[in-house]
Amino acid sequence: MSILKNIIPAFDWLSTYNKKDLSGDISAGLIVAVMLIPQSMAYAMLAGLPPVIGLYSSTIPLLIYALFGSSRQLAVGPVAMVSLLVFTGVSTLAEPGSQAFISYTLLLSLMVGVIQLAMGLFRLGSLVNFLSHAVISGFTSAAAIIIGLSQLKHLLGVDLEKGQNVFLLLWDAIQKMSKTHPITFIIGLLSMILLLVFKRILPRFPGPLLVVALATFTVYFFGLNQSGVKIVGEIPSGVPSFSLPGFSMESIGTLLPIALTISFVGFMESIAVAKAIASREKYKINSNQELNALGLANIVGSFFSSYPVTGGFSRSAVNYQAGARTGLASIITVAIIIVTLLFFTPLFYYLPKAVLAAIVMVAVFGLIDIQEAIHLFRVKSTDGWTLLTTFFATLTLGIEKGILFGVALSLLLFILRSAKPHTAELGYVEEQNIYRNIQRFPEAQTFPQTLILRVDASMYFANMSFLEEIIRKKLEEKPDTKQVILDFSGVNDIDAVALDILQELMDNYKQAGIDFRIAAMKGPVRDLAERAGWKEKFGKNIAYPTVKQALEILH
Template identity: 30%
Template sequence: MQKPLAGLNRKNIARELTAGVTLLAIAIPLNIGYAQIAGLPPTAGLYALIVPTIVYALVVSSRQLIVSPDAAAAALVASSIGGLATAGSADYATLALAQAIICGILFVLMSVFKLGFIANFLSKPILVGFVGGLALDILVSQIAKMLGVKIDSGGEFVDKVVGLVTGLGTTNPWSLLIAAVSVAVLIVGQRFLRLVPWALIVLIVATVVVVLADLDDAGVDVLGEVPAGPPAFTWPVIDWSMWLMLVPSAIALTMVTTAEGLLVSRSYGEKNNYTTRPNRDLFAFGVANVAAGASGSFAMGSSTSRTAAMDQAGSRTQLPSLVLAVGTLLLLLFGTALLADIPSPAIGAIVGVAILPLLGIRDFRMLWRVDRFEFAIAAVCFLVTLFVGSIAGIVVAFVLALINLAKRAANPPIDVLAAGDSPAESLLGEAPVGTMTAPGVIVIRLAAPLFFANGSVFDDAVKKAVKAVPEGTVQHVVIDMEAVTDVDVTGAESFTALVAWLDARSIELEFSRVRPDARERLTDLGLLGDRRIFDTNRAAIAGLSSTPQQ
């Protein structure tokens, strides 16, 4: 079993500790903002950085992946719980704890049953659209916060936009100035000096300005009093019906985190030459979420931006996460008074700039350029998530994933390798794999399993190849089975119909390069019989073309 804090040694401990201080500076302002997005008090975001972070860092196999609530998770929490309780209420917070615990249980179950592959159904276009929709919804709320305009941040997207537009006349000029300067500093600073904790600098400077100029009396919203003290361990007590109502949103949170988290974990492991274990990482997400639900926080996911920041800082262990936990605990014990005067426009600017990349503008442009169907999938997920809701968005995402999978499976590559006396490329309008020709023999390769989605397509392709040469020319059709790993019952039925069609034209069907597992399957389905099987296509052509024509 991998030891906790793998990769840590005397040579890199100083660098890892320094990276931990950087992570602390990045995480505190972001988590305060994400807690507000979720409709929870600032402490919920800070508590996530203590017990859940420690548990995760000691269990996970990835040396670099950072766990934390993120913008997408916060938006999902708000949209899913907002209809069940009033944001900011005790019931709302209790539901958020329960939701995190359900997420943790789902992660653990996925780890035990090795179900991480399910997240592969969330392809990049689906994630781009789903997360982009959540990001735009968040951005509207943050713009309102930056302008000092009061809107219902827990409402529907259209209601938020209407509230923002109609409330522009109430814009607070000081809030607008603080937000504009904060955005400019964050964007310019991150462009030229990425390792500087600009978010922390913005919070400190903005808070000093607000205090010295008494801008809270001028209408600038501030964070307010933050309760001091460590997180208290608790357990949400709610009706079973409420537990069940939280399951769909917990599934959505789990799937999104699994897809993004495992991908990021694997990519950094490959980049820096260490091994990751997906199922152990799922277990780590599980125990972190249970710890979050039991210590006053909310659903945890992976933070791509913080992981990238740690990689740039040279960190290759989970020690920065432990530094983050200790630093946050000290802040809660001795420094909460420093948080009370943080201006909300500055928090809105920090969160707004952080989620801009999540809009996926570049990804949408890339999809439009390379694959319009994939672009359409992303666009539908984006619109459904934005205008209908996050749960509907994740349901539509899975449905579109299945449609996309079926579309591709129903149109597998089918190559004509040899065709009578005619060039192979003339038969199906595609470039051939080989250019062999032989009198009376057609060799066709199906590069996919033969099953219900493509059986008729393959049937039509064979008939098209036979009809493309003069009638009576073909005596043998050879199916190259090298890439056929399976045949289902529906595929077998289409195969049987094809055999009858060939028999009616006195054309014999043979096979070449049949895989052992496919041969057993063909025998079970009664498709093999006494048909000849050749070890190569050349052997088939040589043997069959030498057969006297009838």
């Protein structure tokens, strides 16, 4: 049974289910379903898909995640960011809304699932840590603007420039402002105002569904669709049937970059909100199990007409606040959406597309985080500039290239930082009986013939030339130096190349009459040094437990 619980976490909460949690799960399941029905249709339209695909994507994938996910409150389904990425990747292959477009999207969902499942099985959940928070924040804010502005065509009722360049889109919108369809614009604007009011005053109230109902009734009663207001039209009734996504090596190769992007972006969005809720509820999230669950949800969903899904910020927050205690809440959500698909899809026939656009715009503009940029600039300007650079790169280059730029920038900054590790000259602070950085503690006592340096990073081939230069400059500043003590208390790892370079450095300076001693070398580093033959070559000179003991031998 314990093995089954590890594979299918639902067995854990099902076997110990507390009846006291039932009312919360039912309430949350109902509220999320009411929220998800209009939202999923809106996001499907954003992805270039028929609205019913959004409803399909809110059934089987949610059920699979409820069984395999390690989060008890995460609400999985269509989200804005992934929807725009789907549109970006698939629209290069087929016309949005066409049967070919749908076929490619289902294949993309399968690919995303396979990638996420593979990452989970090979325990690669930690890979997302290489994307800095600054990059994620900049990318998310820019993507929110792109997503919001992409809905202008539905809000204004005019065809606008295709593509993700927001500047061209805005210029096209300004030029065509005179062609705006007044009734469509009024419906969209009033919908946005109502949604914002509900979001601020009654966040738990199903505002989107009420707005959808009011707008649909208004269009039907006044026949506004005859006056040029674009409506959703007929939505097929019934649950999604089993079907195989179309396969071709050419389309797989074309979709691979966007599949990788969705896999990472979707997982990051999901794991962030899952961990935030789990920390409040005092339980652990298994990132690799989350990848397994999302992967299986997308794989199985692709066989039932689902496009890629992930955990959503707003829905998960609502699910949690509404009282969800276990995955049963998501199962209840699925049941309600299936009932809707079976019996109530005709009610959405007169739903204006401007309302779905308003739902998307109100949802995503909350992701624009100005406060985070201010905070990063105040704490560390480098991170602030990283956020802004990623933000403008995403706005100008587009979603897919923007995230790739952010990944490259994260890795570049990581390499640059590790290539120039912090190195401090130490002196003795008598009051504290400890050795401190003399730049921060000017009163620290230094020694005329001894240089004490502390390296605060792992040592590898790329940062050794920097360390060599630091040592050379320090010795030039102290020409009477006879001994150098290296404090390795901050060195957690060292590679073979760094060991060879450091050994050569110590040998060369020894010929110049300067001896090296190493203090506070950690066990794993000491093991590597011994395998390199340092114990026989340098003996006690590399084995001092503390800087103080290394210094006592000399003074």
